[in-house]
Amino acid sequence: TQPNNWRIEKRMVLTRHAIRFSSDCYREGRYVLPANVASEEERQTFISEQSQLHTIYEKMLYLQVPMPKAGQVNKSVLDFVDQLASDFEWIGSTSQDLRGFREVLDRASQRTFNSPSISRHLFLALCQLGEYNEAEHALRSYLHLVGLISHGWEETHTHGEALAVDQNGISMAVSAPRPDILDEDVRGDHDSIGNIKDVEGEETLHMLQVLIAAIKMYCNELVKSVDAVEMAEIAKELYQKNRRSISPEIAASLYRAVGVAYGLLGGQTFDPEVRPTYHKKALSYLKQSLDMDNQSWETYYQLALQQAEMHDIGHAIQSVTRALQTNPSHLPSWHLLTLIVSCPVQGDFKQALKTCEIGLQQIELKDDHDESEQFMLFQMTRTWLLYALNGADSALASSETLFSSFGKISVIPEASQSGCHDMVLSGSFGNLSDLKKNRERSSSSASNASRSNDISSLRSGRTRSTSNLAAKVSAGLLSVQENKPHHHHHGLHLFGSRSTSKNKDSPQGSNASNPSLAEPYDTKANNSTSSFQSMSTSITSFQSLLQPSYIPTKPTARAVLRRQRSERILSDLWLLTAQLFMKLGKLDEAKKAVEEAEHVDWTHNPMVWCVLGQLLLASQEDLEEVQAAFDKALVIDPYHVTSRLELAKSYLLQKNDQMAEGLLDTLTKSNGWDCAEAW
Template sequence: MAGKAAKGTNRLENDIFKCRDESNWKKIQELAEQLMQRGTGPQSEAMASFFIGESKLEQFLEEHPPTEANINKAKTGLTEAKRYLNNCFTEHGAKEIVEMKSVKVGYTKYRWHRTRHLTVKRTRCGAFLVPLAGVMTDGHFLLAKLLYAQGFYEEAITHLDSGGIDRLEEKTLSNRILKILAESFAIKGLCLEKVPLKTTSKTKAANREDQIVSYFVQASDLALKYLQEVEKSQGTVGGVVPTGTAVGTVATVAASSSPLPPNTEYRIGTVLESVLQRAPLLMIKSGKLRQAIDQYRNVLRAEETSSTQSLRQTMSRQLAEVLLRGVCETNYIDYEPRIEIKKQGKHWRPNKYSGQSLFMPKTEYEEVLLLLFISEAMAVRNAVLDRSPEFQDARIHSYNNVVAVYDLLVFVLARLGQFQTLCESFERAMKFSFEEYHVWMQFSLSLLSSGKHLRATLMLKECARLQPHNSFPCLLAAKVCLENLGNIEQGVEFAEEALNREKRNPQSLLAQCHLVLGVGYALMAEQRRPQSKRAEFKASAFQCFLRAQSADPYFHLPEYHLALHYAEVRQLSKAVSHAKRALELNPEHVHTLHLLALLLSAQKQHGEALQLINATLDEYPNYLNLMYTKAHLEDYCLGPEEALLTSKQMLLQWKTFYESELKSDFAQTGLQRVTSCNRGSFHVRSGDFSDRESGQSIAAAARVEQALSEALQTGAGPLAQLQAQTGTAGGGPATGPREKRGSQTLWLLQLQVWLLIAELYLKMEQLSEAEACILEASNIYPLSHQLMVMKGLLHEMRKEYYDAKTCFQNAVSINPLHVTALQHLGLVYHYLGSSQLAEKTLRDAVAIDPMCHQSWFNMGKVLQETGDFDSATDCLNTAIQLEMTTPILPFSTVPRTLE
């Protein structure tokens, strides 16, 4: 009977040790109670008490983690567990175990078990030959954990010291003992944090901090080692269960169709999770940033387990934040694992990834982006998509994790100009961002920065729907429509909606709303005919600018647009006054400086205007619009030879832009940042191109030109015939358009420079040089309406009126609002004897821009030839009056900017 009882006891003990490694505490409690009933002596009862106390402690802490909020619950709920654990330290229990040390082993049949780093022999009768440190040490460590949960920190430290936590020898341990040790080191550090020092010595305080950090680091290593060993024993690698393996709950979770992210059976608990993250934070707090970064790297380099995936995501983001906030490129030290010192013994340290194929970042941004992409991949994979109420908390938690990563990605990638990569990241975020304004707005801004304005407008429209009281999305969409898309009507609609929202819910954007709406009305005025409709929109724009000025008297842009309005109606003194006020508010606003130079030239102070342009170019040497105006002022003041030198400088500057663009993956953004003008190429025109083209009409004409030019390059039949009809300026065939790399904006800039040089050569009557410049421009966009105008001017100087007429007609076909083409087309009609057609064409030019003196002058010449002397006199008198206030370049050269 005694043999059968011993055999049953052995089976129970084996099951208990197995369940301990699996953390199956309910089963352990049942088996321990059976062991106590079948106990063969006091030592068996002591062991059973230990197992029951351990199971009760762990079950309670699973439901009530050891936090300050649960201290009162722990004081009442852990009483029974504490009583069972204290039984291990009673005088009777300790005496029985100590007496077993003197028993001689005389049996041939025995088993070896590993309960700790110490060996336990079990005799045939079932008696334990356990050194006192065996169960006693485990009991001390578990009692310390219990006392920490109850808030008795000093008593917990006493038990940890009694268990010899600082004297343990590193050896191979079972999974359960690994976790007990990890928690013991963590609790020792946490208790030292809670217990105040009894001295004010700074040295002892620093030593205490170092001691706490060392305990946390040791606990972190043991925790990671424990999780790796658990997965290894269950046949999983990196949290993946091999095919055909049934691993209880792990396999069940892997095959679950739950909308929640996969969970793992083996959790290290809140104590170890907090310690893993607190160790580097304490190092940072004590000023040891380098050691903190190394600790982060060591944790992240440990072989991944399913239980550490969430931790890896969090610590990847935290390390990225530390590198961004505390490290600069000059003091960054890359990670070199090959120089690590290999200490003896690896039983308590986690396995780490190693090999020649690992990617090692060499710069700060490489490491930050690697960390953020790793964190993003994990966050997106674990995002909760189910919108059911029961998953709301989990969904919010996972969403906040992803948003934190994306905010950091925005910060880094925007600094590097990698907006396309940022857009791709937000594409992945869309699947779990339903009705989330923050992500939609970030995505919209990324699309804007990458040049995808149309899609950005759709995103902003959705943002406006998500927050019906927020005026910012509508305001930003209006700016995009006006500045980038040329969709003036929709831009005005967005601006009106933004203004209505701002009036209902003020957000300090009232001046901005009035300003954007005023710019929209001003652009609509340039597109409207007849004159009465145009005057109506101009008056509305003027009122909006006044309201913007009243809403924010210290905002420079309303002053700038008021100055531009007064300049266009030739009230120069008021325009100069508002321009100077705008410069007082913002002395570095380049468009106001440009406008002031044009106002000086309109007052016939060309020398002062040239001085102002030169002074502005000293501050903005790369701004091509200023150089363009400088060339025309030099042509007027110093002659075309001096202007040619400035034009050559413009070509050199263009070359610099082009080379920098080819080196960048996102060149257009960089170009806009350098030149400080989104629409500069569409506003650079020659002095005779005094047209009233709006951004919409010019952008549309440019798109038509590009499409026609590309079609011509492919050899399309009708287009090839058109090119053959127009020919080059000298009548020969044009060279085929070269294959262009780079943005359309950049090539349009070069086109304008070549046309400027051709215009200067025409003034110098060097027709062959002008023809060569026109040929260069033809290689860029052979069907540009501005290029056709320049060809027509060359034919007109050669008195080849039929060819000139064809060129001007082609230009008007592409852009019906091009005033210069209409002016010269009317003259050519007059030269060819079609006076009525000439008069009609010139009247169209006057209707488009009634402030252009050249149109009135040309119409006066035509009416004089037809014998209508009274009308001719009125036209010529109007031309004289307008010429007295005409600038060197039309005021429309200055953009209606919103920046």
């Protein structure tokens, strides 16, 4: 308790020290619970106490602190935000807490001018929240403020040659890489990135933290390889200019991120001359990361993925084994090892199935959406292995259990307005009739197919990915290839959520809850006892500053992406069932399964129409109708490997060797370079 006649400055000092003391005690295990409070309630008690202290301090802070003049820094506001951000990892546990924290940052930004630290906290909070579109804007703002990019860079960095294609089939310009900076080149400050002139003196470590988080966002979530590599190049140059002040652990994490970014770019680059250079760079940076920290299982896992992508199977087995020795509960590593053992170079399906079973026993599923996705994909790989060893009947029995498991990932709480599709009993092929019968095809339509060999994206090493290799294995197990979406989710294991006080009794009135309306304060009024007594009345009806004043009904970008992946997995489950029915000669059952897949995801999954074309071909339907299905798959994904391959085979059946050769030639020169059947 504090006497009512204390001035606000004195109360603020005591509250600030109380916040720091309480935080330090909890982190160091010295936190003392109030009397009659059970030890099991320690964390909740700390959250309640710390949230209340931060709420009280924020109220006093904005009563006391005026708007800064040009060139000035409200250090007390920045210190408050930094302390809250530090405590947030302990007191924030839900997406609503993250939204409340974001509103705190919004209020703080109104008392500071273009603060890099506020922008940094905002970007990291938006990433955690899953608001990736807003996070991109916050990222650009931060990089401008600290001088890492300029307006000139924004205008010219997309002027490079369009060598890569994103997951939507849009060509992307790849900017030239920055040259490496050797130790002897480093002399004092460097200006080539930009002059870091902010008066707050943003630390290099914080800038690297933001850049690594940005690489993760672009690789794992948004699958934008060009943007990921741009952030990687900026981060690499920044590190090389300040390497003496950066720890080996941070440097290793940075180079791992750079390697993953280049691996993703290699997967999205279809130029046969340029693509190998990106893969080699990815391999080089991952090895440099291991040189700095040879105990990191994340780096061994990413190195194994890159080596498998480059068909260096022997070294890939060694790398993924090292990853599993350090972290035997990492599901994507088990999935990767299973796929490597079953690939054509090894071809040991029995050992692959045994590895799969061991991996499934090692995994203890948590209440985590991403891990549930991985588990489903691993189970689908197991089904294909059962088909290879025991036939379609055994695999079909296994696939039935997958639908019940799907419920673990089909509920996405964030997407309040959009649930996943139910598994329905009827579908429609009506969309197929919309295709024009008179199609004009040329060999140019066969340009640049995408390496679509995913079962789906494996999350939590949202990988570059084990899922890419999964389809290659299934392609070897079935003559009906099970190549999956071409979304190369290159994964990272690099990183292990406005005032709500609207009390009318507050002297601030609406300004207390809406600082944007606040006018500069009168110092005498702020220091008066009556002013604080009036304010303290509002605190008695406590409302945490982490309680947001507004909860949007629109789902976050993360929720939308999760829903899309869930729909893709369900659609692929139906297609898996359809292909097994086709192997058994049960074409009517296969047609029903394809109808279900179409109902779930007919607009985004090219395999729906590819499998339909295969089914129509097996049913001896007219080749024009078969080709219409393959064409529709290529409308969804112009670079879908399996659809281009099947379309070429249909031309061979028509004795149209010229069209088939054009398709296959383009396919093998682009993302189908590793498709043995195309060669």
